[in-house]
Amino acid sequence: METKSSTRAHGGTQTVHSHASTATGTGMTFSVFTPPGDGPFPVLWFLSGLTCTHANVTEKGEYRAACAEAGVMFIAPDTSPRGDGVPDADGYDFGQGAGFYVDATREPWSKHFRMRSYIEDELPALIGTQFPQADMSRQSITGHSMGGHGALTIGLRNPARFKSISAFSPICAPSQVPWGEKAMGGYLGDDRAAWREHDAVALIQDGAEASALLVDQGSDDQFLSKQLKPELLQAACDAAGIDLTLRLQPGYDHSYYFISTFMADHVRWHAERLYSS
């Protein structure tokens, strides 16, 4: 692992790192905010949305003040493999920058597009060995849009790993919306049964459990009705008896202005659960 930058911020340290990933077969970059003090600190993962790298939330997310105060380490991975040898597609919603947190099974994507393995296995193992301040027995996860989908699905599949799950304007039911149908079909093929473990609503319908879910959604989000569909998540949680706090925030859109407004709330909500046991 190479440390690309280390900058003092909000009393802690914002760092950016790169490493050669075995999961993706490419170099991968991620950022880490370590709060002030000696730790160990619980870890909050933030998975980003379409087109983003680690840099968007690192620069615009406004998480550092809250993480410094609560004593939470904040980790922001990239959203896909990248580089000259990595296949890509026209458009912003498939290929590089749009990994959808799945392990692709279709050619030519299956060689590099293995973001599920990267986030579920490789990167947490790297953090556990390279960051002695990280207490990997206390993890939570959040994310935005495609990354909200990633947070919900990875969180629901790994209840022993994550103490709490939240999301900002997540793609709640990718199997039922254009972004998700394009991505799941492209990466996984036409057998929709294989999509279900990458669909938060389907996972809950199939029995996944979660102690608490927090979702914020802007009412003026241009993708709300066609791509995000939080009402499907609400219905699935209601049917399964899962305690979902879904907040429709009036007047907010899909941007980092929305994310940064509610970021401190999410950090504090996770911190309560990370420090409660």
Added chain:
Amino acid sequence: METKSSTRAHGGTQTVHSHASTATGTGMTFSVFTPPGDGPFPVLWFLSGLTCTHANVTEKGEYRAACAEAGVMFIAPDTSPRGDGVPDADGYDFGQGAGFYVDATREPWSKHFRMRSYIEDELPALIGTQFPQADMSRQSITGHSMGGHGALTIGLRNPARFKSISAFSPICAPSQVPWGEKAMGGYLGDDRAAWREHDAVALIQDGAEASALLVDQGSDDQFLSKQLKPELLQAACDAAGIDLTLRLQPGYDHSYYFISTFMADHVRWHAERLYSS
């Protein structure tokens, strides 16, 4: 004036505007954060540093939460005229992106590079007519690096307009450092007497007064000893009996990670003074 975007954030509204400037003879862009509520709100100006536009602090400055809580309108102008018809120079520290908040008197700069008139006269008049929520009888000013120089010099020259002045890592004595000598010589010519009203230390030596100054400076700022020289500002304030609070912040650099760390402090410090009278 054209409103380019309007986005809900932290309970208020972040907007970006453009207009045809008579001072610079170009189109100019600026951003405004209006806090929640009806107002009127006092106004805090933020002048940005070399290479920046309004966008840097708007995206990375982390001022909105504090401005929303304190009830302060936050205005971020561009740092120079820009465009195809505007002269430019090699390097980042002169020409477009480096207006240094002076009215240039030398050709070819004098036609467009009139950022003093723009910030001192034209833009506040526009704000006063276009933003009914802005209370122009209560203004304060801050800025970063070259914009810290701008905040100090414009603030010191206009004590009746500004209730308080602060800066992040300002160029304190441009007449005595390479960035300033290049800019002042290039825009104003070789007569150093003409530079003094654009040099905070010289202004104080020449009798400018300020009720209170707040300056934050990172100890690990790569430009500290060669370009910024806060010790010269401290000496001038000591000699003149001006109450300067100069805080050397250990381990911080020159970046927006430094600015965003102390931004809320500055907003609250200005708000105390803007709401005290």
